[in-house]
Amino acid sequence: MSTSVKKIISIFCLLVGIGLAAYALYLDFTKNNNDARGTTLIIGVILVLFGLYALPTKKHRMIINILFLLPLVFTFLITVILPFCCGVFYSMTDWNGVRYTEFIGIQNYIDMFQRADYKYSFVITFLFTVINMILVNGIGFALALLCTAEVKGKNLFRASFFLPNLIGGIVLGYVWQFIFNKVLVAITNSNSMLSNANYAFIAILIVSAWQYAGYIMMIYVTGLQTVPREVIEASAIDGANFWVTLIKIKMPMIWNTFTICIFLTLVNSFKQFDLNFALTNGAPSRIIGDKMYAGTEFLALSIYNTAISKNNYSLGQAKAVVFFLILAVVSLTQVTISKKKEVEM
Numbered sequence: 395m396s397t398s399v400k401k402i403i404s405i406f407c408l409l410v411g412i413g414l415a416a417y418a419l420y421l422d423f424t425k426n427n428n429d430a431r432g433t434t435l436i437i438g439v440i441l442v443l444f445g446l447y448a449l450p451t452k453k454h455r456m457i458i459n460i461l462f463l464l465p466l467v468f469t470f471l472i473t474v475i476l477p478f479c480c481g482v483f484y485s486m487t488d489w490n491g492v493r494y495t496e497f498i499g500i501q502n503y504i505d506m507f508q509r510a511d512y513k514y515s516f517v518i519t520f521l522f523t524v525i526n527m528i529l530v531n532g533i534g535f536a537l538a539l540l541c542t543a544e545v546k547g548k549n550l551f552r553a554s555f556f557l558p559n560l561i562g563g564i565v566l567g568y569v570w571q572f573i574f575n576k577v578l579v580a581i582t583n584s585n586s587m588l589s590n591a592n593y594a595f596i597a598i599l600i601v602s603a604w605q606y607a608g609y610i611m612m613i614y615v616t617g618l619q620t621v622p623r624e625v626i627e628a629s630a631i632d633g634a635n636f637w638v639t640l641i642k643i644k645m646p647m648i649w650n651t652f653t654i655c656i657f658l659t660l661v662n663s664f665k666q667f668d669l670n671f672a673l674t675n676g677a678p679s680r681i682i683g684d685k686m687y688a689g690t691e692f693l694a695l696s697i698y699n700t701a702i703s704k705n706n707y708s709l710g711q712a713k714a715v716v717f718f719l720i721l722a723v724v725s726l727t728q729v730t731i732s733k734k735k736e737v738e739m
């Protein structure tokens with residue numbers, strides 16, 4: 395078959411396919427109950443894809459690559475980009491979760507930043523993120539050093555340390571709530587840690603580090619195993635002790651692993667919701683000045699309570715948009731700084 399004939403057939407398939415797809419969408423938008431809408435749309439899409447695939451052009455390889463990427467890009471567009479754009483729009487209305495009646499601009503954002511409880515949630519989320527990031531990475535790296543040392547049963551240690559990560563945050567929260575409220579109270583004969591805002595904050599840190607450190611440990615173990623044994627042996631011959639070898643050789647050589655682990659713990663800590671919800675649900679209250687705040691209500695839980703519990707979906711959506719922007723800026727900044735450090739190392 396000649397190139398001109400292939401071109402005519404492919405263009406014909408493209409035009410017919412676009413026409414059928416447009417007709418099917420027209421029937422749908424006009425609420426026509428024609429049973430052939432779905433079949434027409436499917437045939438139209440198939441003809442368009444076939445026309446693109448058969449089109450003789452110098453950029454045929456690029457067209458094939460686009461066709462293979464199209465399902466993933468389309469899914470990402472429908473499930474991420476489009477809902478985010480809709481969320482930005484709804485955050486500027488009086489949306490009640492079903493419909494909106496008025497476009498109010500940035501009023502929700504103004505109200506949000508004027509609320510003292512939102513500022514409080516932002517502060518404790520920031521503190522939790524910083525402390526938890528340090529704790530999880532420190533414990534995870536220490537466990538990785540243990541699990542890569544010449545000790546008996548290190549594979550058992552790896553499995554044991556990783557096991558808490560397999561438990562879901564909601565289940566984990568309720569289990570540890572029982573431990574804090576019943577078991578530790580009976581053993582120490584004192585009040586529960588969850589009855590005091592400061593101690594409840596520490597309790598969330600303890601459970602979060604217990605759950606996530608094993609996962610981060612496995613990434614550090616992988617990084618440490620990439621350090622050439624010849625380099626370690628050469629440093630030992632030169633008289634380097636454990637700490638010199640660790641700080642001057644191992645850590646610089648696995649700095650890309652630190653970049654990954656810091657990024658994961660940063661994002662995970664900032665988005666903390668399930669454990670916060672199950673363990674404390676924002677309680678207990680904290681009084682600052684003449685105002686009362688939910689003592690352990692992090693930003694993700696604040697968004698949930700605003701939208702679901704208080705039925706203020708538009709304000710909750712505004713909080714979610716700002717939450718996304720802050721997380722994106724902070725995480726990208728962290729990755730950029732860590733990447734520069736990798737080059738220096």
